[in-house]
Amino acid sequence: MELEQARKLWQPEPGWLNTATYGLPPDPVWTAMQQVLADWRTGRVSFEVWDESVGRSRAAFARLVGVDAADVSIGAAVSQLAAPIAASLPPGATVVVPEVEFTSILFPWLVQEERGVRVRTVPLDGLVDAIDAGTDLVAFSLVQSADGTVAPYDEIVAAARAHDALVVVDATQACGWLPFAADRADAVLVGAYKWLMAPRGAAFAYLAPALRERMRADAAGWYAGRDPSASFYGLPLRLADDARRFDISPSWLCYAGAAPVLELLTELDPVAVRDHDVALANRFLAGLGRPPGDSAIVTVEVPDAQEKLARAGVRAAVRAGRVRASFHLYTTEADVDRAIEALTD
Structure with missing residues (x-):
């Protein structure tokens, strides 16, 4: 399956940059979970x-x-x-x-x-x-x-x-x-x-x-x-x-x-997944004036980061004033730019 085709299987609310805390399920997972919950509720299967x-x-x-x-x-x-x-x-x-x-x-x-x-x-x-x-x-x-x-x-x-x-x-x-x-x-x-x-x-x-x-x-x-x-x-x-x-x-x-x-x-090309994720991470770093890296998880120190991200509807981990942002298949350039705008405001 091509990466762009697969990316249509997720339905994230804009601004989720926190896969390092938990990942979001694609449609096949959501569907499977609804089925198994219904089966459990009714005792339909062994x-x-x-x-x-x-x-x-x-x-x-x-x-x-x-x-x-x-x-x-x-x-x-x-x-x-x-x-x-x-x-x-x-x-x-x-x-x-x-x-x-x-x-x-x-x-x-x-x-x-x-x-x-x-x-x-x-x-x-x-x-x-x-x-x-x-x-x-x-x-x-x-x-x-x-x-x-x-x-x-x-x-x-x-x-x-x-x-x-x-x-x-x-x-x-x-x-x-x-x-x-x-x-x-x-x-x-x-x-x-x-x-x-x-x-x-x-x-x-x-x-x-x-x-x-x-x-x-x-x-x-x-x-x-x-x-x-x-x-x-x-x-x-x-x-x-x-x-x-x-x-x-x-x-x-x-x-x-x-x-x-x-x-x-x-079914996906693992190199394509890596390149997609790291490119978004590096877009985020570049927007904040930081050099590029080789990871889908990045940390930056920004004053008042928690409040700035919350106002913009961006969900990322903030610990001791440092933002930990993480980027995966469902992340878009718009998500990244929203975070950059919030943190540079």
């Missing part, structure tokens, strides 16, 4: 109908990031997906993380400190050099939530491989606009409600086979079974042989919305 969306979502996510669906686990949030990886670290292991990092990819390691796991934080621009022979795992966001900085993925992976360290990536703020090769890492964790524009409550993890061998499925339930439909009751333990053993029982309504948007994204 759960198997909703459950089909989980398999569709897993397969589409795998295609989107270039991995085998058998290596994808589904869940609800990045921290939950990271937990069994953190629990698999031996006492005395050292984890290196950027010092200003979103806590979903920081706290899972910190709670292991009572077992002797050591967490070392360093500036993001020093992360590559900080990976050494004493590093067992490096964890980072591919795109930083706070300011949109794109991490040097290839350099970090190369440094980690040189020292036999594991690589765990939170791609929540990247997947959906920034093309990358998930299988270069040992684990890639994605909350789907931002740039993938799914309902909150759907999340995915690429887990490399070698990493899975070190992990234990502490949250295993019926959905982690080799055959979930035959795993409702009783002994013996019969877990899936692939990444599904780390699945948690899915929130079906969320996945009913995730499947159509993930399938839509697989």
Whole structure:
């Protein structure tokens, strides 16, 4: 599908520049959600109908990031997906993380400190050099939530491989606009409600086979079974042989919305999506007299930004006087210009 054709599938109210907080659903998602809500309300279908969306979502996510669906686990949030990886670290292991990092990819390691796991934080621009022979795992966001900085993925992976360290990536703020090769890492964790524009409550993890061998499925339930439909009751333990053993029982309504948007994204040229989003971000920066960047998330400091944006009907994140604006498929040049006019008034 061509990008311009796909962009007609969204119905945003003008002024939404906050995909880094949550993405907006295209028409197929809205339609699917109305159907599943109606079915739930009336008891019209059995759960198997909703459950089909989980398999569709897993397969589409795998295609989107270039991995085998058998290596994808589904869940609800990045921290939950990271937990069994953190629990698999031996006492005395050292984890290196950027010092200003979103806590979903920081706290899972910190709670292991009572077992002797050591967490070392360093500036993001020093992360590559900080990976050494004493590093067992490096964890980072591919795109930083706070300011949109794109991490040097290839350099970090190369440094980690040189020292036999594991690589765990939170791609929540990247997947959906920034093309990358998930299988270069040992684990890639994605909350789907931002740039993938799914309902909150759907999340995915690429887990490399070698990493899975070190992990234990502490949250295993019926959905982690080799055959979930035959795993409702009783002994013996019969877990899936692939990444599904780390699945948690899915929130079906969320996945009913995730499947159509993930399938839509697989039909689009990922480079075209990136170019569209970054061009709008750079239009915004240019209008405020800032140099261009390489991210769909940008931050600028503007006095009285909250009030100025509110008066213009622009919705963006404002924290400590800094505007964080984010641009995606449904963003228009008119949205960008409205924000520029508001902030330069």
